[in-house]
Amino acid sequence: MDNIWIEMHEAAEAVLGEKTISEYVTAGEVSAAVRSKSGRIYTGVCIDTCSTLGICAERNAVFNMITNGEYEIDRVLCIPPNEGKGAPCGACRELMVQLMPEKYKDIEIMTDYPNDRVMKLGELTPEWWIG
Numbered sequence: 001m002d003n004i005w006i007e008m009h010e011a012a013e014a015v016l017g018e019k020t021i022s023e024y025v026t027a028g029e030v031s032a033a034v035r036s037k038s039g040r041i042y043t044g045v046c047i048d049t050c051s052t053l054g055i056c057a058e059r060n061a062v063f064n065m066i067t068n069g070e071y072e073i074d075r076v077l078c079i080p081p082n083e084g085k086g087a088p089c090g091a092c093r094e095l096m097v098q099l100m101p102e103k104y105k106d107i108e109i110m111t112d113y114p115n116d117r118v119m120k121l122g123e124l125t126p127e128w129w130i131g
């Protein structure tokens with residue numbers, strides 16, 4: 001495994017940890033790290049609410065990247081509750097595709113950290129509904 005994935009995992013781990021924010025909101029059960037094309041790493045946690053106001057960790061990390069003036073994703077890593085395995089949900093994939101419609105297929109996604117399994121977003125989402 002290359003050091004960038006390890007660095008991303010450490011960044012995501014640093015913000016991981018479920019917290020009860022209020023009677024209706026919890027956060028941090030899942031965390032994610034997004035590496036932009038410039039090489040900066042942005043993190044995000046999932047935010048769960050009693051209705052549909054929350055957000056996945058991956059999208060929160062992408063929004064953090066956008067908030068900081070960067071718009072191109074290089075890599076995505078998520079730490080789900082089942083320790084390290086899983087791909088981004090459809091909404092997170094859709095955001096990444098809309099953000100980079102010409103280049104999204106090259107985004108690298110860590111789908112199984114313990115076994116160092118990386119997939120391209122193009123493999124997970126080969127046909128876009130608009131494209």
Ligand SMILES: [Zn+2]
Pocket residue numbers: 056057058059088089090091092093
């Ligand atoms: Zn998601």
